[in-house]
Amino acid sequence: MAITALLVLVMVVTGLHWAAMPPSRVETIDVRTVHIKGEFVESNLGTTLGADGKVVVRLIAQQYSFEPQCIVVPADMPVTFRGTATDAIHGFVVGRTNANTMLIPGFVATFTTTFRRTGEQLMPCHEYCGTGHEAMWGRVQILPPEEFLSKARGGERLSCVQR
Numbered sequence: 621m622a623i624t625a626l627l628v629l630v631m632v633v634t635g636l637h638w639a640a641m642p643p644s645r646v647e648t649i650d651v652r653t654v655h656i657k658g659e660f661v662e663s664n665l666g667t668t669l670g671a672d673g674k675v676v677v678r679l680i681a682q683q684y685s686f687e688p689q690c691i692v693v694p695a696d697m698p699v700t701f702r703g704t705a706t707d708a709i710h711g712f713v714v715g716r717t718n719a720n721t722m723l724i725p726g727f728v729a730t731f732t733t734t735f736r737r738t739g740e741q742l743m744p745c746h747e748y749c750g751t752g753h754e755a756m757w758g759r760v761q762i763l764p765p766e767e768f769l770s771k772a773r774g775g776e777r778l779s780c781v782q783r
């Protein structure tokens with residue numbers, strides 16, 4: 621009885637844990653063609669507002685920068701990040717928010733978060749990726765939703781990189 625009860629308890633706890641913190645899906649990508657074709661070509665990087673109202677940020681990490689270097693997102697709306705790396709393991713965290721992931725060559729990292737405060741945040745690489753690691757960082761501009769929506773309506777890829 622005790623063993624059966626213990627096994628049932630383990631199943632319940634494990635089930636609840638996986639429901640609360642599902643493991644991320646494994647999505648692979650070919651590092652040899654990531655710049656040439658598919659989702660992560662340069663013209664497709666940055667922030668988009670989909671026809672369904674979803675905000676998606678696509679970015680690439682490589683020694684020693686992010687592309688785009690400056691990312692625009694709205695506050696108070698779910699934002700999905702999709703990113704990958706081309707050469708070494710990188711990662712990023714946006715200021716003191718919970719937007720935080722590793723970027724591994726050959727894999728697409730994705731998560732969805734909502735930023736509560738407007739303003740600019742630093743986005744450093746937080747995985748040691750080589751001699752230039754400490755100089756690798758980007759910026760994230762979190763705009764009020766109305767301002768973001770007015771900029772994003774055209775459907776083009778947004779970023780705040782000064783060109």
Ligand code: CUA
Nearest residue numbers: 710745747749
């Ligand atoms: Cu990229 Cu550290």
